[in-house]
Structure formats: structure tokens, C-alpha cells
Amino acid sequence: xxxxxxxxxxxxxxxxxxxxxxxxxxxxxxxxxxxxxxxxxxxxxxxxxxxxxxxxxxxxxxxxxxxxxxxxxxxxxxxxxxxxxxxxxxxxxxxxxxxxxxxxxxxxxxxxxxxxxxxxxxxxxxxxxxxxxxxxxxxxxxxxxxxxxxxxxxxxxxxxxxxxxxxxxxxxxxxxxxxxxxxxxxxxxxxxxxxxxxxxxxxxxxxxxxxxxxxxxxxxxxxxxxxxxxxxxxxxxxxxxxxxxxxxxxxxxxxxxxxxxxxxxxxxxxxxxxxxxxxxxxxxxxxxxxxxxxxxxxxxxxxxxxxxxxxxxxxxxxxxxxxxxxxxxxxxxxxxxxxxxxxxxxxxxxxxxxxxxxxxxxxxxxxxxxxxxxxxxxxxxxxxxxxxxxxxxxxxxxxxxxxxxxxxxxxxxxxxxxxxxxxxxxxxxxxxxxxxxxxxxxxxxxxxxxxxxxxxxxxxxxxxxxxxxxxxxxxxxxxxxxxxxxxxxxxxxxxxxxxxxxxxxxxxxxxxxxxxxxxxxxxxxxxxxxxxxxxxxxxxxxxxxxxxxxxxxxxxxxxxxxx
Amino acid sequence: xxxxxxxxxxxxxxxxxxxxxxxxxxxxxxxxxxxxxxxxxxxxxxxxxxxxxxxxxxxxxxxxxxxxxxxxxxxxxxxxxxxxxxxxxxxxxxxxxxxxxxxxxxxxxxxxxxxxxxxxxxxxxxxxxxxxxxxxxxxxxxxxxxxxxxxxxxxxxxxxxxxxxxxxxxxxxxxxxxxxxxxxxxxx
Numbered sequence: 001x002x003x004x005x006x007x008x009x010x011x012x013x014x015x016x017x018x019x020x021x022x023x024x025x026x027x028x029x030x031x032x033x034x035x036x037x038x039x040x041x042x043x044x045x046x047x048x049x050x051x052x053x054x055x056x057x058x059x060x061x062x063x064x065x066x067x068x069x070x071x072x073x074x075x076x077x078x079x080x081x082x083x084x085x086x087x088x089x090x091x092x093x094x095x096x097x098x099x100x101x102x103x104x105x106x107x108x109x110x111x112x113x114x115x116x117x118x119x120x121x122x123x124x125x126x127x128x129x130x131x132x133x134x135x136x137x138x139x140x141x142x143x144x145x146x147x148x149x150x151x152x153x154x155x156x157x158x159x160x161x162x163x164x165x166x167x168x169x170x171x172x173x174x175x176x177x178x179x180x181x182x183x184x185x186x187x188x189x190x191x192x193x194x195x196x197x198x199x200x201x202x203x204x205x206x207x208x209x210x211x212x213x214x215x216x217x218x219x220x221x222x223x224x225x226x227x228x229x230x231x232x233x234x235x236x237x238x239x240x241x242x243x244x245x246x247x248x249x250x251x252x253x254x255x256x257x258x259x260x261x262x263x264x265x266x267x268x269x270x271x272x273x274x275x276x277x278x279x280x281x282x283x284x285x286x287x288x289x290x291x292x293x294x295x296x297x298x299x300x301x302x303x304x305x306x307x308x309x310x311x312x313x314x315x316x317x318x319x320x321x322x323x324x325x326x327x328x329x330x331x332x333x334x335x336x337x338x339x340x341x342x343x344x345x346x347x348x349x350x351x352x353x354x355x356x357x358x359x360x361x362x363x364x365x366x367x368x369x370x371x372x373x374x375x376x377x378x379x380x381x382x383x384x385x386x387x388x389x390x391x392x393x394x395x396x397x398x399x400x401x402x403x404x405x406x407x408x409x410x411x412x413x414x415x416x417x418x419x420x421x422x423x424x425x426x427x428x429x430x431x432x433x434x435x436x437x438x439x440x441x442x443x444x445x446x447x448x449x450x451x452x453x454x455x456x457x458x459x460x461x462x463x464x465x466x467x468x469x470x471x472x473x474x475x476x477x478x479x480x481x482x483x484x485x486x487x488x489x490x491x492x493x494x495x496x497x498x499x500x501x502x503x504x505x506x507x508x509x510x511x512x513x514x515x516x517x518x519x520x521x522x523x524x525x526x527x528x529x530x531x532x533x534x535x536x537x538x539x540x541x542x543x544x545x546x547x548x549x550x551x552x553x554x555x556x557x558x559x560x561x562x563x
Numbered sequence: 564x565x566x567x568x569x570x571x572x573x574x575x576x577x578x579x580x581x582x583x584x585x586x587x588x589x590x591x592x593x594x595x596x597x598x599x600x601x602x603x604x605x606x607x608x609x610x611x612x613x614x615x616x617x618x619x620x621x622x623x624x625x626x627x628x629x630x631x632x633x634x635x636x637x638x639x640x641x642x643x644x645x646x647x648x649x650x651x652x653x654x655x656x657x658x659x660x661x662x663x664x665x666x667x668x669x670x671x672x673x674x675x676x677x678x679x680x681x682x683x684x685x686x687x688x689x690x691x692x693x694x695x696x697x698x699x700x701x702x703x704x705x706x707x708x709x710x711x712x713x714x715x716x717x718x719x720x721x722x723x724x725x726x727x728x729x730x731x732x733x734x735x736x737x738x739x740x741x742x743x744x745x746x747x748x749x750x751x
Contacts, residue, residue: 119586121658139677139679139706140706143658143677144677496661497653497655497658499590499653502585508584510655515673515675
């Protein structure tokens with residue numbers, strides 16, 4: 001197997017000296033981290049390396065020599081470099097030499113284990129990018145992963161500065177200083193008290209929420225049904241996560257925290273934008289003025305629809321008496337609804353004004369409130385749907401059991417199966433009569449059921465879209481996406497190699513670059529946990545439920561949303 | 564090392580470039596047939612004629628501008644995401660195998676598979692629509708059990724070269740892989 005030398009690009013112009021790095025024997029690869037310049041005292045170098053080894057936990061050593069001849073050949077230097085191999089006893093001993101500004105370097109390996117294989121592959125890499133990037137989807141004993149880990153762990157080595165006085169002069173990557181570091185420092189200082197205040201507020205709010213009056217039976221039932229309270233709870237949990245004083249343990253937790261911070265900030269910013277739009281130019285009262293006529297209009301349309309159903313809808317001939325009864329029943333309901341709305345109308349503007357204030361808590365909270373308002377305002381549609389569905393369900397069950405009777409079978413409850421059964425003539429007669437009646441009445445109920453189910457589905461669809469937006473605001477990993485966009489090397493899916501120019505007789509030259517994680521991968525690995533349970537029903541089971549008239553529940557019961 | 568012309572599974576001409584960078588490092592790249600001007604023109608013409616027919620019927624100029632925007636966006640998306648210009652396989656004996664797909668717009672997507680995950684490179688046959696096609700694929704080891712195969716990565720998936728081209732690539736790959744496996748055997 002060839003020997004691979006990972007060489008940092010920033011060291012290629014360095015003065016002659018020693019190569020410092022790590023030898024990974026299982027992959028036969030050498031990761032060069034820095035070059036050490038003359039003059040040095042070998043004892044001090046060994047001490048320095050021992051100290052580094054303690055702080056980094058890596059077995060760093062002098063891997064070989066690096067000679068960079070800028071001008072004419074220096075024989076003395078050459079022999080001196082050769083002598084160094086007797087002082088530092090690393091196996092194998094690398095010798096890399098570069099002449100002038102030539103692209104093709106000479107590499108030779110001494111004291112190699114098996115002498116016949118001396119093929120060398122030179123892989124150039126960017127120290128900064130490798131150090132900062134986080135490798136995803138790592139397999140066990142992967143060579144690339146160990147190179148990444150080596151560079152990332154040797155951060156203390158890179159901390160020494162080029163102009164530092166000391167016995168040892170190194171060339172390696174070093175940061176040019178963080179831009180606007182004063183602001184960063186100030187923010188860091190300010191974040192500690194802010195976090196403390198936030199966590200105090202959160203604990204206060206949690207203790208208020210846990211009071212017995214609020215968590216008692218009637219109110220807790222109400223809280224569970226409202227999506228607003230759920231959203232508020234989720235945000236509270238987020239703030240608790242962000243303001244906790246303990247440091248993020250690993251990369252995933254750190255990303256989760258920062259994603260949460262960015263999502264909260266964006267949410268608040270959008271909410272405040274919405275608020276500034278709402279409270280300008282008297283928009284609230286305009287909204288209130290339009291809301292009432294819309295509700296009235298909906299009620300009127302519904303009335304029209306019922307009148308149409310009570311006649312001969314689409315040319316269908318319904319059962320007159322049943323049609324009349326059902327129609328009147330629903331009309332009375334609408335009447336109740338209209339009077340309820342009329343009663344509310346003077347207070348709508350005030351209510352809207354106060355609800356608009358909640359937008360400062362975030363757009364997601366405002367949207368959840370909107371969803372709750374829609375649920376409240378379309379309560380009559382929900383009621384119609386439930387009545388229709390119950391009637392239809394009752395009929396379907398009756399029909400199915402009577403159909404069994406018709407065939408001489410019955411449902412055995414104890415064994416949970418259909419058994420054959422011999423009925424009397426009277427039973428059969430009555431059953432058949434009832435079956436016929438139910439069958440002929442079915443179209444009327446089915447029509448009412450169909451119309452109200454469609455209305456209900458429309459409302460559920462609107463609410464589903466709103467919940468989808470809220471869910472996106474809650475779970476989108478915005479920080480990770482911005483990081484991927486601006487510093488694509490920070491999230492690495494792997495590496496890619498580029499072939500550089502080759503010359504026969506010289507080692508193979510490759511450039512190792514970072515393969516950034518695709519956006520789908522970013523979404524997959526950094527999506528924040530969502531509070532919304534995924535709908536358990538598939539489309540098929542939803543259709544089945546609709547057909548047999550089972551209720552698809554409103555609000556926040558599990559598995560109600562069809563999107 | 565050289566350039567050879569072959570046919571792909573649909574009977575169109577493709578070229579295979581082989582380059583040996585060193586003893587244990589080879590690069591194969593298959594250049595797919597270029598996008599023909601005729602098909603682009605006919606597609607565009609068809610869309611525009613249809614749009615013009617609708618325009619003549621409805622007298623709405625929005626249809627024409629929508630058709631123009633649709634064709635431009637469609638062409639861009641096609642070039643950026645679907646039209647593959649070149650597929651290459653870089654085999655570095657001691658490091659691994661790199662698959663690069665370059666799209667017509669210049670976008671490149673690269674996958675690098677480390678040598679420790681590669682079990683073998685084989686030629687496989689498969690049903691594609693109503694034909695039997697051969698394809699080169701890389702077998703990946705299962706990390707828990709090195710004797711088993713966990714995944715199959717097909718190579719030259721869009722250009723679909725014929726058997727003669729694949730055998731050329733396969734032989735060169737096996738030369739490098741056998742040296743490597745021999746080394747591993749002697750080291751053990």
C-alpha cells in the first residue's frame with residue numbers, strides 16, 4: 001500500500017525544517033500539521049511535543065524533514081538534514097524536498113517496514129477548513145475521518161502565533177483574528193445576564209401554569225384543545241433550552257441550540273413586522289368591520305345551501321319528509337349561530353385589538369391564534385358535520401347488520417366473527433322491512449353528510465395549511481442552512497479529490513477538498529423536533545373513515561390533519 | 564492513456580477517456596452524447612405553437628409571455644439538473660474511488676468512497692424498460708459484517724455504456740484492486 005502524506009497548503013512556502021504531525025499506521029498515512037524551523041534544540045522540540053501530546057491527546061511526533069531550496073543547492077544543509085534522522089527516531093522517516101518554486105516535490109521514505117513499496121501519494125489540504133468542518137455520515141475506522149479528527153484535535157498547536165517569542169518556530173495555519181471581535185465579546189458578556197433573566201421568567205411562568213386552578217379539569221381540557229396553548233408551550237420549552245446555562249456538549253446539541261435561537265428570532269421579527277402592519281392606519285377596525293359581514297355572508301350562503309338541499313338538489317328526488325326535518329333542524333342551528341354572532345359584534349374590534357398584541361410573541365403564535373379563531377367561527381359547520389356523520393354512521397351500521405340478517409348470518413360478539421344463524425320468519429320479515437326503509441332513506445342522509453363533510457374538509461384544509469406554516473417556522477434549521485450557504489465547508493458530507501498536474505518519477509499529487517452537505521441532508525440531520533404529531537392516517541384510511549361515517553376529529557386530536 | 568469511441572445502450576455514440584496518472588491511480592470518464600440542437604428547437608417550437616394557438620383562441624397575451632418564461636426556465640432546469648455531460652470514475656489505489664457527475668450547466672456532484680468500504684467492482688446485468696443492460700457497480704462492505712454487502716453503487720448510470728466499454732473499465736479497475744487486495748493479504 002502506498003504511503004499517503006496529507007500536507008497543508010499553507011506550509012508549502014515554509015522555510016526548511018522538520019515536519020510535525022501524526023502517523024496513522026493502520027492506514028499508512030502521515031498527517032503533517034506544521035513545519036518547524038531552524039534553529040532549534042532537539043531536546044526542547046521533544047519536550048514541546050510531549051506537552052502538546054498531553055493537551056491534545058494525539059501522538060504527535062517529528063515525521064521527517066522538509067527542505068525548501070530557494071536558490072542554489074546547499075550541500076551542507078542537505079547533509080545536516082540527513083543527520084537529523086538519527087536524532088529523531090520515527091519510523092518511517094519522510095523526506096520532502098522542494099526546489100525553488102517548483103510544483104513537483106521529491107519525496108522519499110526511509111526506515112520503511114516493507115521496503116519494496118515506496119509509492120507516495122501527496123495530498124494537499126486546507127488546514128482551516130478541515131479544522132472547522134464537521135464530517136457527517138462517518139463510517140468506522142475511516143481514514144478520512146481520522147485525518148479530520150487529527151486536524152480538529154490539534155487546535156492548541158494552531159493557537160501559537162508566528163511572531164510569538166519562544167524556543168520553537170512553527171509554520172501552520174493561524175487565524176487572522178476574528179473580525180468585529182469587540183462586538184462578539186460584548187454580546188458574549190451580555191448573554192449571561194440575559195439568559196439568567198430569561199430562565200427566571202421561564203421558571204416563573206411554568207410555576208404559574210402548574211397552579212392547581214389552571215391545571216384543573218375544565219381549564220386543562222380547554223388548553224389541550226387550543227393550538228395556541230400548544231405553540232406557547234413549545235416556545236417556552238425552546239426558551240428554556242436556549243437559556244440553560246450549561247454548555248452544548250457536542251456539535252448536534254450546539255446546532256440544535258443555535259437553530260432554535262435563529263428560529264425564535266425570525267419568528268419574533270416576522271411577528272413584529274405583522275404587528276407594525278396591523279396597528280397602522282386603523283387596520284384593526286377595518287378588519288373587524290369586514291369580519292362581521294363575512295360571517296353573515298357565510299351564514300346566508302349556508303342557508304341558501306340548505307334551502308337548495310330541501311328542494312330537489314341537482315334533480316335528485318329525495319324523501320320529502322326526512323329532507324324537511326333535517327333541513328329545518330339545520331336551519332334552526334344557523335339561526336342560533338347568527339344571533340350568537342350579532343351578540344358578539346360590538347366586542348369584535350376590542351378582542352381583535354388585544355389578540356393582535358400577541359403577535360409580538362411571534363408569527364407562529366399569531367397564526368395559531370388565527371387557527372383557533374377559525375375553529376371557533378366555523379363551529380356551526382363542525383356541528384353540522386357531526387350531526388350528519390352520526391346519522392350516516394348509524395344508518396350504515398344498521399344497513400350492514402340487516403344485510404347480514406338478510407343473508408342468514410349474524411355478528412358473534414364473543415368470538416368476534418360472523419356466524420350463520422337461522423332466523424324466524426317474523427324476524428326475517430321485520431328485518432327486511434327495516435332494511436328497505438333504511439336503504440330508501442339512505443340517499444337523503446348521504447347527501448346531507450356529503451355536503452357537510454366537504455365543508456368541514458375545507459375548514460380542516462385551511463387549518464392544516466396554517467399549521468403547516470407554524471410547523472415550518474418551528475422546525476426549519478435556519479442556522480444550519482445559512483451556514484451551508486455562506487460557509488459551505490463547515491458541514492461536510494465527505495471529501496472530494498482533484499487531480500493536480502503530474503510528472504513521471506515524482507509522487508502523485510492530489511488536492512483534497514471538502515464536499516459540502518446537500519441541502520436535503522442539512523434538513524434531514526438538523527430538523528428541529530416538531531410538536532405536531534404526524535397524521536397516522538394514510539389517505540386510504542381517511543377515505544375509509546369518510547365512507548363509513550366515522551368522525552375525523554377537529555382541533556388537535558391525533559391523526560386528524562390530512563396534509 | 565487514450566480515447567475510444569463506444570455505443571451506449573440506446574445506440575448513441577459515447578467516448579471513453581482513460582488516463583493513468585500513476586501505477587495505482589486511473590481516471591475513466593465517459594462523455595455522454597451532446598444535446599442536439601434539433602430536439603431543443605423542436606421542443607421550443609412545439610410549446611410556442613401550442614401557446615400561440617391558445618392565444619389565437621383566447622386573445623390573452625399572458626399566455627405568450629408565460630410560454631416564453633416556461634421554456635426558458637425549463638431549459639435552464641433541464642441543463643442544471645437533468646442533462647449529464649460527463650461521468651467519471653477516479654480510482655486511487657490507496658485512497659478510494661471517486662465518482663463525479665458533471666451536468667451540462669457546469670454543476671458537479673461528487674461522491675467519494677473510501678477503500679475500506681469497497682468490497683469489489685463488478686459488472687451486473689439488469690432489466691431496463693424492455694431491455695437487458697449491463698452496468699458497472701461498486702459493492703460496499705457491510706460495516707458490521709465485512710463478508711456481507713450492504714450497498715450497491717452503480718457507475719455510469721446515465722450514459723449506460725455497452726458491455727465492451729464496461730469490460731475495458733472493469734479490467735483496469737481489477738488490475739489496481741487486485742494489487743491492493745494482494746497487499747492486504749501479505750500484510751495480514
